[in-house]
Amino acid sequence: MPVRPAAREPVRPGTGWPGDPSDAGTPVARDPDDVVALAAKSADLASLDACVAVCRACPRLVQWREDVARDRRKSFETEQYWGRPIAGWGPPQPRVLVVGLAPAAHGGNRTGRIFTGDRSGDWLFAALHRAGLASQPSSTDASDGQQLIDTRLVAAVRCAPPDNKPTTLERDVCAAWLRREIDIVSPTLRVCVALGSFAWSSLLTAVTTLGWAVPKPRPRFGHGVEVRLSRGKTEMVAIASYHPSQQNTFTGKLTEPMLDEVFARVTEIARSRS
Numbered sequence: 001m002p003v004r005p006a007a008r009e010p011v012r013p014g015t016g017w018p019g020d021p022s023d024a025g026t027p028v029a030r031d032p033d034d035v036v037a038l039a040a041k042s043a044d045l046a047s048l049d050a051c052v053a054v055c056r057a058c059p060r061l062v063q064w065r066e067d068v069a070r071d072r073r074k075s076f077e078t079e080q081y082w083g084r085p086i087a088g089w090g091p092p093q094p095r096v097l098v099v100g101l102a103p104a105a106h107g108g109n110r111t112g113r114i115f116t117g118d119r120s121g122d123w124l125f126a127a128l129h130r131a132g133l134a135s136q137p138s139s140t141d142a143s144d145g146q147q148l149i150d151t152r153l154v155a156a157v158r159c160a161p162p163d164n165k166p167t168t169l170e171r172d173v174c175a176a177w178l179r180r181e182i183d184i185v186s187p188t189l190r191v192c193v194a195l196g197s198f199a200w201s202s203l204l205t206a207v208t209t210l211g212w213a214v215p216k217p218r219p220r221f222g223h224g225v226e227v228r229l230s231r232g233k234t235e236m237v238a239i240a241s242y243h244p245s246q247q248n249t250f251t252g253k254l255t256e257p258m259l260d261e262v263f264a265r266v267t268e269i270a271r272s273r274s
Helices: 032-041 045-052 059-071 119-130 168-185 197-209 246-251 256-272
Strands: 096-100 151-155 191-195 226-231 234-241
Touching: 032 045, 032 168, 045 168, 096 119, 096 168, 096 197, 096 256, 119 246, 119 256, 151 168, 168 197, 191 197, 191 256, 197 234, 234 256
Parallel strands: 096 151, 096 191, 191 234
Antiparallel strands: 226 234
């Protein structure tokens, strides 16, 4: 991406940022009730993504993401930061849904695309590429040509939170976006991957609310845990993985072979079920 003028404000909707789903006329959610209403009214991913990308329902998250976009990390001082919520990304009829926690302050909050431009994304995209689910082994910015294959990436919380820790209220407010996204893609969805315990809990809560049968007691998070979900005659699988955070990868809690094993299983399920 070319170096942009160092504007000290988030990117305005409809001004040409690569992949921006919103424009000046996109309705803005300003409180939790607005989120629920706009999510319910979103008939497709395009309308949902547009509303997500301008959401202002959580004051603490709005303040934080915009402060980060203004102050920046020194290594990105000359770059314009996205500074807005991050919509899901990938084909509209995925077989695989990967759910993370939230955008990184200097990753997705900078690039405008989930897992793009940060160390966790380096691990994730490399693994997706090795599994045949991404066209390139890395993703640096929203115009780098990366393409996801049968796969969509989303975050349980769509704004970068302070210390990577959303509050319970922020998680619950954002849950309406996740539920609606899962509901829209469910006709083709075969397998969901939750990266970390926060995403695992958010995913199982979302599918339960949408009427999917989840085993009781609810399965606890653990790397490689696999759960079969059903709704009527439709089935899909949820798989848990450690998050590719620097804490996990630097300590060896998560290794490349461990992540590859998860995505090998994901592709096996996604491509064997019609």
